[in-house]
Amino acid sequence: MISVKNVSKSFGDLEVLKNINLQISKGDIVSIIGPSGSGKSTLLRCMNLLEKPTKGKILINNIDITDKKVNIMKIRQNIGMVFQHFNLFPHMTVTENMIYAPIKVRNLNKSSAVEKSNKLLAQVGLSDKASVYPATLSGGQKQRVAIARALAMDPGIMLFDEPTSALDPEMVKEVLNVIKGLAETGITMVLVTHEMGFAREVSDRICFLDEGILVEEATPAVFFSTPKSDRAKEFLDKIM
Amino acid sequence: MELDFSMMTRYLPYLFKATITTIQVTIISLLIGAVISVPISLIKLSKYKVLQALGSFYTSIFRGIPLLVQVFMVYFGLPQIFPALKALNSFQLGCLTFAFNSSAYISESLRGGIQAVDHGQMEAALSLGIPYGKTIKDIIFPQAIKSVLPSLINEFIGLLKSTTLISTIGVVELLRSGQMIVSDTYRAFEPYAVISLYFYVLVMTLSMAGKRLERWVNRSDKR
Numbered sequence: 121m122i123s124v125k126n127v128s129k130s131f132g133d134l135e136v137l138k139n140i141n142l143q144i145s146k147g148d149i150v151s152i153i154g155p156s157g158s159g160k161s162t163l164l165r166c167m168n169l170l171e172k173p174t175k176g177k178i179l180i181n182n183i184d185i186t187d188k189k190v191n192i193m194k195i196r197q198n199i200g201m202v203f204q205h206f207n208l209f210p211h212m213t214v215t216e217n218m219i220y221a222p223i224k225v226r227n228l229n230k231s232s233a234v235e236k237s238n239k240l241l242a243q244v245g246l247s248d249k250a251s252v253y254p255a256t257l258s259g260g261q262k263q264r265v266a267i268a269r270a271l272a273m274d275p276g277i278m279l280f281d282e283p284t285s286a287l288d289p290e291m292v293k294e295v296l297n298v299i300k301g302l303a304e305t306g307i308t309m310v311l312v313t314h315e316m317g318f319a320r321e322v323s324d325r326i327c328f329l330d331e332g333i334l335v336e337e338a339t340p341a342v343f344f345s346t347p348k349s350d351r352a353k354e355f356l357d358k359i360m
Numbered sequence: 361m362e363l364d365f366s367m368m369t370r371y372l373p374y375l376f377k378a379t380i381t382t383i384q385v386t387i388i389s390l391l392i393g394a395v396i397s398v399p400i401s402l403i404k405l406s407k408y409k410v411l412q413a414l415g416s417f418y419t420s421i422f423r424g425i426p427l428l429v430q431v432f433m434v435y436f437g438l439p440q441i442f443p444a445l446k447a448l449n450s451f452q453l454g455c456l457t458f459a460f461n462s463s464a465y466i467s468e469s470l471r472g473g474i475q476a477v478d479h480g481q482m483e484a485a486l487s488l489g490i491p492y493g494k495t496i497k498d499i500i501f502p503q504a505i506k507s508v509l510p511s512l513i514n515e516f517i518g519l520l521k522s523t524t525l526i527s528t529i530g531v532v533e534l535l536r537s538g539q540m541i542v543s544d545t546y547r548a549f550e551p552y553a554v555i556s557l558y559f560y561v562l563v564m565t566l567s568m569a570g571k572r573l574e575r576w577v578n579r580s581d582k583r
Contacts, residue, residue, distance in 0.1 A: 170483055197489035207484035211502045211580050221488040253580040
């Protein structure tokens with residue numbers, strides 16, 4: 121479903137990703153972890169071309185999205201993304217946030233978009249917030265709306281870029297619960313996260329990144345109990 | 361020295377017409393200026409250096425030349441080079457001058473306003489597959505306008521007062537009508553006092569309306 125082939129990315133002289141290769145199949149739940157500055161977010165952002173790889177290819181459903189001829193807007197409609205800072209549209213109510221892209225991009229009519237929005241808001245437990253502006257919501261609520269907004273496009277893939285890092289501790293759980301519920305639906309998910317316990321619980325696979333190199337790739341059980349590389353051991357010692 | 365404001369009453373219909381002209385010039389110029397300013401602000405934000413330079417050159421022209429000189433240039437100067445402009449009257453040429461002049465200033469605050477919108481907004485829109493044009497129009501602009509609105513209202517007020525400059529090319533707006541009354545009555549204080557009052561009321565009305573509008577566009581910020 122997603123295949124990252126020999127991808128490198130540089131910002132000026134700084135090489136943040138070094139020859140990354142990664143295969144993600146349909147329904148996989150992959151967590152990318154590693155120290156800050158290791159290139160996790162950049163790798164994730166390459167997957168919907170918010171960052172353009174300097175070298176290498178990224179194939180989504182066998183289409184090379186780094187190819188200039190590819191209509192990336194079309195591809196992105198099938199890839200939901202959830203950001204650390206939510207990025208809800210502050211001038212729109214929750215419902216307006218939810219229905220904008222389905223109506224304007226997917227050409228859904230308003231009533232079915234609203235119906236869908238209500239269903240998704242119920243799913244993330246925010247039915248009572250449909251008509252408020254994002255400014256009135258807590259961080260956890262904002263992030264749940266952001267997840268629902270991405271789901272409103274019926275994406276085949278969901279990318280999560282540190283979805284709980286900007287949240288107060290007491291709100292982390294409500295967001296993780298929503299993501300966990302989503303994981304059970306069989307959608308393909310890639311997560312960049314610092315929540316090790318969560319990564320261990322929901323992921324099929326852990327990718328450990330350090331200094332732009334994909335150092336280790338393993339199942340959570342293997343990775344967290346018997347990491348192979350010294351760098352992964354060091355990292356786990358520091359945080360666990 | 362005795363003041364006689366009662367003699368002004370017979371000029372009221374005349375003053376009313378002049379007030380309408382002043383308002384017309386202001387609104388027409390502002391509207392055209394605002395429309396032109398949109399592409400100019402986008403040109404200034406372009407990733408191409410040549411376009412950026414072109415955008416700032418455009419603004420620098422209007423900033424660097426006194427408005428009265430611009431008015432004379434457009435009314436007396438340009439028709440000599442572009443005969444087509446002779447078809448336009450002083451009212452239209454005046455509006456055009458003010459419109460371009462305003463577009464330079466508005467595009468500058470619009471550029472700042474767009475840049476002030478969190479980059480995450482653009483990324484969220486991109487990740488939903490929303491095309492650039494729609495993103496700018498529906499996501500970025502409505503947020504930029506909040507920070508642009510105060511300077512837009514200032515521009516509106518500045519423009520209203522600047523319209524007096526086209527009294528020099530024969531447009532009978534408020535100031536010109538005052539001058540006519542002066543030469544008609546041989547009295548200066550009363551006509552100019554009335555003109556001043558008219559402007560004052562117009563500007564105050566405008567700034568009050570502006571404040572209400574600001575409150576309205578910021579309604580989504582209420583917690």
